[in-house]
Structure formats: structure tokens, C-alpha cells
Amino acid sequence: MDDFKTKYGPWALVAGASEGLGAAFAEALARRGLNLILIARRLSKLEALAAEWQAKYRIETRSYPVDLADIEATRQFLAQLDSVPGLLVYNAAFAPIGYFKDLSESDLQKIATVNVMGPLLLAKALSAKMIERGKGGIVLMSSLSGSQGSAKIATYAATKAFNTILAEGLWHELRGNGIDVIASCAGAIRTPGYEKAKDVREAPGTMDAASVAEKTLNALGKGPVVVPGRMNQFFRFLMGRILPRKLAISIMEKNTKNLS
Ligand SMILES: NC(=O)c1ccc[n+]([C@@H]2O[C@H](COP(=O)([O-])OP(=O)(O)OC[C@H]3O[C@@H](n4cnc5c(N)ncnc54)[C@H](OP(=O)(O)O)[C@@H]3O)[C@@H](O)[C@H]2O)c1
Structure with missing residues (x-):
């Protein structure tokens, strides 16, 4: 715990x-x-x-209302930030459910802005400060949906593939600067977002948010990608390495077609 705080804090x-x-x-x-x-x-x-965690863990907090779908607002937020974070966790995402033909152009733009431009802008600004300090960490939230084409969430899934590949590249580029980068390719997680979208049945391997967060933070510094949960690790191996691509895409569609 102390090592983690020294490397990625305060x-x-x-x-x-x-x-x-x-x-x-x-x-x-x-x-x-x-x-x-x-x-x-x-x-x-x-x-x-923040109030709850300040009292419970005796830490300091700062809270900012920022709409990451607004590139200018994101830039302004970054420009006024006075403390230098040693760790970035980019978790926000926009994930509308629907076939590509039914999504509006503004939905597509918002998916690309929150899920692609957001991580790029924050990683660019904060990694520059981390490079000066010679240490730091970046966690990009990705998803198993980004391991192959995923019908009904095709654009969202493609942005998650982007985050995985970006994290892998940055992991290699920034390790010489003392900065650890990781993509967390999670399967289904019990969150308000997933509860709203899921079918009556949970996907196999669904995990609690606390467990995904712990497994991801514990993996930081150990490699470019983590897949939280054994069943999800098996699923990624099967879909990515064993099954023909066309079959993997159809299997994924069986999981995503009932999302709403
Ligand atoms: N849940 C899953 O099954 C699952 C599976 C694999 C990967 N993931 C990934 O895990 C991450 C979190 O998923 P989740 O299910 O916890 O999502 P969620 O329940 O929808 O929560 C998303 C968080 O992002 C914030 N957010 C969304 N749009 C924003 C915007 N435009 N500007 C600023 N903040 C914004 C939301 O806060 P406000 O509404 O207050 O802005 C909220 O705190 C995502 O990157 C997702 O791709 C989730």
C-alpha cells in the first residue's frame, strides 16, 4: 500500500x-x-x-463538474488544475445500446469524444507532468466487447479496442519514464450503467465493481493489459485465440442482442 502511494500518489x-x-x-x-x-x-x-471518503480514510479530495463530451470544457478543466496527479484512471464512457443504423450522428460523436478524445486529452496532459516527475500511472478502462466486433454496441466496442491498443503502446513508450500504463479489459460489471442495459439474466462472469477496481490496481505495473476474473480471462482467450473470428463475433452478438 505504501509503495503504491509513493509511486502513484499523493x-x-x-x-x-x-x-x-x-x-x-x-x-x-x-x-x-x-x-x-x-x-x-x-x-x-x-x-x-468525497465527504464520506474524507472522513473514513483521512484523505483530501477535490470534486469538479466536467462534461467529458465537451472537449473545450475538458481542456479548461485541465488548464486550471493546480495539483499534479500521479495517477489517472479514465473510467467514464458513453455506451448507448442500439444498432448502428439507429444511432444518431450526435450519439456517434459523443461516443468518440467521451471514449476516445477524453482519454487522449487527459493522458496527454497528465503524462507530460508525470514524465517531469519520472513516475506515475495511467489506467484506461476497456472492455471484452472491444476484443472482437460486438453487434448493437459496435461503435462503443470499437472505442474500447482503441483504449486497449492505446494503453499497450503507451505502456511500452512510457515505461522508460517510470510511468506504468494498463488497460483493464473487463467483462460485465454490476454498475448502474450495466443494470440499466442488461437483459433479465446477468452475463456469465459478471463481477462486482469493487473487485474489478482492486484487480486492476493490483495489476498496474505488471503488464499492459489486465482481464479481471478467471472466467473473463478464459472467455478472452477462447474468443481471441481459439475460435474463428466470424464465430467469435456471432457468439458476442448472442450476449449483446438482448441489451436495451
Ligand atoms: N458495466 C459493465 O458491464 C462494463 C463492462 C466492461 C467495461 N466497462 C467499462 O467500465 C467503465 C465504467 O462503466 P460503468 O458501467 O460503471 O458506467 P456507468 O455506470 O455508466 O458510470 C459511468 C461514470 O462515468 C461518468 N460519465 C459518463 N459520461 C460522462 C461525461 N460525459 N462526462 C463526465 N463523466 C461522465 C458518470 O458520471 P455522471 O453521469 O455524473 O457524469 C459515471 O460516474 C466504462 O469505461 C465502461 O466502458 C463497463
């Missing part, structure tokens, strides 16, 4: 921290003694969680 920034997995990441970091910079659109939710 401040961590969690993007998309107001509920679900982002809140679980923030609490896991607070437990490790890191101060928190929390961003999401709903400030009141961030402030309520």
Missing part, C-alpha cells in the same frame, strides 16, 4: 467517479491513502462520496 484523478466502477476505483485509491481529484457531470454525487 493525488489520483478519477474521470467518471460519481457511481459504479469509477466510484469503486476512487474508494480503492482512498483506501491506499491517495488524495482524490474526482470528475463527472453530477457534482452533488461526487461531493457526497
Whole structure:
């Protein structure tokens, strides 16, 4: 725990921290003694969680309402940030469910902005400071849906593939600067976002947010990609290495077609 704080503290920034997995990441970091910079659109939710964690873990927090779908607002937020986070967790995502033909152009733009431009802007700005300090960490939330084409969430899944590949490249580029980068390719997680979209039945291997956050943070510094959960590791191996690509895409569609 102390090593983690020394390497990645004293401040961590969690993007998309107001509920679900982002809140679980923030609490896991607070437990490790890191101060928190929390961003999401709903400030009141961030402030309520921040007050709880300040009291429970004796840490400092700062909460900012930022819409990561607004590139200018994201740039302004980064420009006024006075403390230097040693760790970035980019967790926010926009994941509308629907066939490509039914999504609007503005939905597509929002998916690309929150899920692609957001991680790029934050990783670019914060890694520059980490390079100066000679240490730091970056966690990009990805998904098993990004391991092959995923019908009904095709664009979202493609942005998750982007995050995995980006993390792998940055892992290699930045390791010489003392910065650890990892993509977390999670399977289904019990979060408000997933609960709203899922079919009546949970997908096999569904995990709690706290467990995904712990497994991801524990894997930071050990390699470019983590797949939390044994069943999800098997699923990724099967889909990516064993099955023909066409079959993997059809199997994924059986899981995603009932999302709404
Ligand atoms: N849940 C799953 O089954 C699952 C599986 C694999 C991977 N993942 C990945 O895990 C991450 C978290 O998923 P989740 O299910 O916890 O999502 P979620 O329940 O929808 O929560 C998303 C978080 O991101 C914030 N957010 C969303 N849009 C934002 C925006 N435009 N600007 C700022 N903040 C924004 C939300 O806060 P506000 O609404 O307050 O802004 C919230 O705190 C995502 O990257 C997702 O791709 C999830």
C-alpha cells in the first residue's frame, strides 16, 4: 500500500467517479491513502462520496463538474488544475445500446469524444507532468466487447479496442519514464450503467465493481493489459485465440442482442 502511494500518489484523478466502477476505483485509491481529484457531470454525487471518503480514510479530495463530451470544457478543466496527479484512471464512457443504423450522428460523436478524445486529452496532459516527475500511472478502462466486433454496441466496442491498443503502446513508450500504463479489459460489471442495459439474466462472469477496481490496481505495473476474473480471462482467450473470428463475433452478438 505504501509503495503504491509513493509511486502513484499523493493525488489520483478519477474521470467518471460519481457511481459504479469509477466510484469503486476512487474508494480503492482512498483506501491506499491517495488524495482524490474526482470528475463527472453530477457534482452533488461526487461531493457526497468525497465527504464520506474524507472522513473514513483521512484523505483530501477535490470534486469538479466536467462534461467529458465537451472537449473545450475538458481542456479548461485541465488548464486550471493546480495539483499534479500521479495517477489517472479514465473510467467514464458513453455506451448507448442500439444498432448502428439507429444511432444518431450526435450519439456517434459523443461516443468518440467521451471514449476516445477524453482519454487522449487527459493522458496527454497528465503524462507530460508525470514524465517531469519520472513516475506515475495511467489506467484506461476497456472492455471484452472491444476484443472482437460486438453487434448493437459496435461503435462503443470499437472505442474500447482503441483504449486497449492505446494503453499497450503507451505502456511500452512510457515505461522508460517510470510511468506504468494498463488497460483493464473487463467483462460485465454490476454498475448502474450495466443494470440499466442488461437483459433479465446477468452475463456469465459478471463481477462486482469493487473487485474489478482492486484487480486492476493490483495489476498496474505488471503488464499492459489486465482481464479481471478467471472466467473473463478464459472467455478472452477462447474468443481471441481459439475460435474463428466470424464465430467469435456471432457468439458476442448472442450476449449483446438482448441489451436495451
Ligand atoms: N458495466 C459493465 O458491464 C462494463 C463492462 C466492461 C467495461 N466497462 C467499462 O467500465 C467503465 C465504467 O462503466 P460503468 O458501467 O460503471 O458506467 P456507468 O455506470 O455508466 O458510470 C459511468 C461514470 O462515468 C461518468 N460519465 C459518463 N459520461 C460522462 C461525461 N460525459 N462526462 C463526465 N463523466 C461522465 C458518470 O458520471 P455522471 O453521469 O455524473 O457524469 C459515471 O460516474 C466504462 O469505461 C465502461 O466502458 C463497463
